[in-house]
Amino acid sequence: MSDVASLLQRAQQARRGLGALPRDAALEAAARRLRAQQDQILEANARDVARERERGTPEPLIDRLRLDSSRLEGICEGLRQVRALPDPLGRVQDGWTHPQGMRIERVAVPFGVVAVIYESRPNVTVDAAALILKAGSACVLRGSSSALESNRALVAALRAGLEEAGLPSDAVQLVDSADRSSVNALLTARGLVDLVIPRGGAGLIRTVVENARVPVIETGVGNCHLFVERSADLEMALEILINGKVQRPGVCNALETLLVDREIAPAFLPRAVRALRAHGVELRGDEDARTYAPGVEAASDADWDTEYLDLILAIRVVDGVEGALAHIARHGSGHSEVIVTRDLAAAQAFQDGVDAAAVYVNASSRFTDGFEFGFGAEIGISTQKLHARGPMGLRELVSYQYRVTGHGQIRGSNPQPSAAQEQA
Amino acid sequence: MSDVASLLQRAQQARRGLGALPRDAALEAAARRLRAQQDQILEANARDVARERERGTPEPLIDRLRLDSSRLEGICEGLRQVRALPDPLGRVQDGWTHPQGMRIERVAVPFGVVAVIYESRPNVTVDAAALILKAGSACVLRGSSSALESNRALVAALRAGLEEAGLPSDAVQLVDSADRSSVNALLTARGLVDLVIPRGGAGLIRTVVENARVPVIETGVGNCHLFVERSADLEMALEILINGKVQRPGVCNALETLLVDREIAPAFLPRAVRALRAHGVELRGDEDARTYAPGVEAASDADWDTEYLDLILAIRVVDGVEGALAHIARHGSGHSEVIVTRDLAAAQAFQDGVDAAAVYVNASSRFTDGFEFGFGAEIGISTQKLHARGPMGLRELVSYQYRVTGHGQIRGSNPQPSAAQEQA
Known part of the structure; x- marks a missing residue:
């Protein structure tokens, strides 16, 4: 042995x-x-x-x-x-x-x-x-x-x-x-x-x-997204973005990709890029993102699937909740996903549509943690x-x-279909 | 593809x-x-x-x-x-x-x-x-x-x-x-x-x-045992035994092995053997069991691990709850296990000691079934x-x-140990 x-x-x-x-x-x-x-x-x-x-x-x-x-x-x-x-x-x-x-x-x-x-x-x-x-x-x-x-x-x-x-x-x-x-x-x-x-x-x-x-x-692999929906409070979105990317970039609940609703990309992206750069974050954007954020490096296909665990962020412009859901369905690792929005229907559509362990509306992905969830301990994060x-x-x-406790009960003939009766 | x-x-x-x-x-x-x-x-x-x-x-x-x-x-x-x-x-x-x-x-x-x-x-x-x-x-x-x-x-x-x-x-x-x-x-x-x-x-x-x-x-493999403890109501034990072995022998919650407490083997085994034979059950016993049930074929080591799914039953004499638990720990498949007893401490020791999906006191193993448990349907029985x-x-x-819903909360620095902070 x-x-x-x-x-x-x-x-x-x-x-x-x-x-x-x-x-x-x-x-x-x-x-x-x-x-x-x-x-x-x-x-x-x-x-x-x-x-x-x-x-x-x-x-x-x-x-x-x-x-x-x-x-x-x-x-x-x-x-x-x-x-x-x-x-x-x-x-x-x-x-x-x-x-x-x-x-x-x-x-x-x-x-x-x-x-x-x-x-x-x-x-x-x-x-x-x-x-x-x-x-x-x-x-x-x-x-x-x-x-x-x-x-x-x-x-x-x-x-x-x-x-x-x-x-x-x-x-x-x-x-x-x-x-x-x-x-x-x-x-x-x-x-x-x-x-x-x-x-x-x-x-x-x-x-x-x-x-x-x-x-x-x-456990543990987290390719987490933040989606800033068109109705979002941009100040709030910025805080959740910086917290998710910068506070502790090497952990699984940190953000790796920012998805921005096309309608607010011109208003949000330049601010986001300034704030991220001020925190030393390296940025990689799709073509649309780069039009609003000059000087950002072009993202490759691999970027959407990369858990950087570092001060690097991928940025993509998407069309509404549907666009965000499609991107997350394709590239998410089922860990934590965030929407910032003021629109109730958008929040519901996002929570119903995202297949991940934790789905956030207007809060940081960094909370996915056994202590933060009040479990008092954590052995890992299941994906x-x-x-x-x-x-x-x-x-x-x-x-x-x-545990079944009786006083001599036996099973009678049962007229109902029963899988146990079919199985070896 | x-x-x-x-x-x-x-x-x-x-x-x-x-x-x-x-x-x-x-x-x-x-x-x-x-x-x-x-x-x-x-x-x-x-x-x-x-x-x-x-x-x-x-x-x-x-x-x-x-x-x-x-x-x-x-x-x-x-x-x-x-x-x-x-x-x-x-x-x-x-x-x-x-x-x-x-x-x-x-x-x-x-x-x-x-x-x-x-x-x-x-x-x-x-x-x-x-x-x-x-x-x-x-x-x-x-x-x-x-x-x-x-x-x-x-x-x-x-x-x-x-x-x-x-x-x-x-x-x-x-x-x-x-x-x-x-x-x-x-x-x-x-x-x-x-x-x-x-x-x-x-x-x-x-x-x-x-x-x-x-x-x-x-799912589905059931090497299920009935243990007749020394204090058992023998009439009840007999009914649960026959129900478990005979009512539908080809299913996973049917009994495959009878364990009899040494103290009541002389009183119980001859009756059990008569009743089982009357139902056409073929019997295979260990040496002790065969002394109380002449003519029963000798069980081989393989019998203790066999899910017969047929009118065959293995029989073994064991020493008390401890003996039954040791046999079940070694040979059980984690499906359904039964004790017949009038002794509260024996019932508790059996339920605490058996590592199986369902543990019965004074009731038939045949109840392990989604319909019997009231689930209204069943896709299988997990072992x-x-x-x-x-x-x-x-x-x-x-x-x-x-699903986490907030109004802009971000995570502060956390003095507590946190597994998320350690993981990639």
Whole structure:
């Protein structure tokens, strides 16, 4: 049996009955251990950082990798926040009585074993483990090789915390291998991995989705649009545009393309271009946009599909809501889309017509976030339509089961058509 | 572009705005067309039946394939029932106000394009199309080659009904090919198929799950257990046992294995064996079971994992709830599991410990069914934990999106940790 398979077997053992064990106490103990083992953790992290420096890894990536006592304290504070959230397990989501008298309840239950495949930042190690454990599942972590020593130290502390609270330490495990084949072993372990969540860049997510034979939730790619409709308050549109593009350009809920209604392009575009340039944003426009914004570089077809994650913005002039919907249907990634408008019918048509996780009327796309949505935590932002869409908190990290309680009821012959009667 | 790809492109076109069109009127018109075109449909079906007879297809399969005017009327009645169900779209599943004042609503929206890959029975063609259309999605059907002519005739009638009601006929399409490569084309059409649902035997489901690169819901394999706990009312246990095994052995919610608590094995097993034999059930027992039931054939290891779908039952003696849970954890398929008990703690331990879509206390596994659960319809029974578990009705055939309505809110700098800030 491969290392990953035996690790997963242990995770499957550990997950049994996890929901009934003191998970919150384990999170508290884990935070204590992280603080107590701060020196070892920071030393391990320093070795990761030194090795990556030597390899010539770019400084922004080094910064993502780096831990210090203040960042570690932030990680512990995150554990405290997850602990304080209400338990997602055991919630009766629905319930009714069958005509023959059985009580049927739909109850939130754990997934089982949840794997997370992620890049670089070691805080994800603790954040993901905490959320998955809180949701009653065992957690299998596969971080990047650049953070391997940091992750080992962090997971050792977490596991010590679990044990201290009487939980099986195998409920949190690290795939301790830089070998790429370990990713494939995770992705194909049907029956051993109940869910895999990729977190990282578009390349990682594509690899996971294309190779997974286990259930997967696709996250994070955001090609987000702002459409400024003809009736828009242009001042408001400008603020939402700058916030969406400039406040934090490297994240998935940032804006990548501005769509401007033809009727107001002459009034809006010159102002928008001035404001964007003042913030250092590089612009790429279609032909129409460039007539109102001289000096803007010509956009290529590829620009409409590019998630820049940088201070770059594509600009296109479109004909009304219909034009905006057609562009978004073709190029959107199903993440977050925004209209600025004063027209109720336009707002409704946009919300009804956009197939994305979050559709905004007169508010910034930057709000697509588990904390902003009030979930108290977030394991990622789903861009698929199965199971979870948009920010995923604890509610999205559980499954459910039907619990039926009777007093001897059996099924009679049923005159109704029934799919169960047709299926193998 | 392949035939399947262009068909899917048309389906993607057709699905846009489908939620706002008169779907119920289309279902009504479809039923009218099915009745009006009864002769063509039955003639096409007769050709399928004749060809399969010639090929030597076994008679039970021929019977599944065969349509007559009464079965067709049943199909039309099914359409009427789906039409009468409440619209699953537009339901506000949750809603709240962000501290900055935006209204956030979580609203049920269509999946988009849903593909169904199924075997034999032509009634599935109409049932699946009706449910998916009612749920606002376009439907792509891939039936078995044995029913190809029947399916063509049925889909022609459905499409005529759609057109009559002003819906795009491409919202229901048949993959009109016996070629296996068309299945693969469906399963790998990322971005064009939003969900694929396999319906049929274990082999079909495995093929779909292993080859799908699009989101899939695994359905239908049911290796269901009945555990008779020591405190059980043995009369009740017997009734639930016979109902589960005998009433309709060929379906996924039928029982396949009986687990008997060691303490009551001497009292229960001889009675159970007599009753089962009286119903013509073939029995295969472990060594302990055979001591209480002479003449029962020895079970092999494979028996514990076999979904017989026939009048065959495996029997095993186990030690209490823990023994039953261990057996079910190892051999269950996550469908339906039953305990018969008078002991509250045993009932609770069983419901908490079994990881299956439906867990019964003192009631028959045969109730795991969308109609019995009151959903009014069923597209299948999910045995996976992502998105839907157990019987899937209209509520499970929709996705959701967040609709955020503000008056110009932008995001400030946020001191909280935020996954969106870390992700590409």
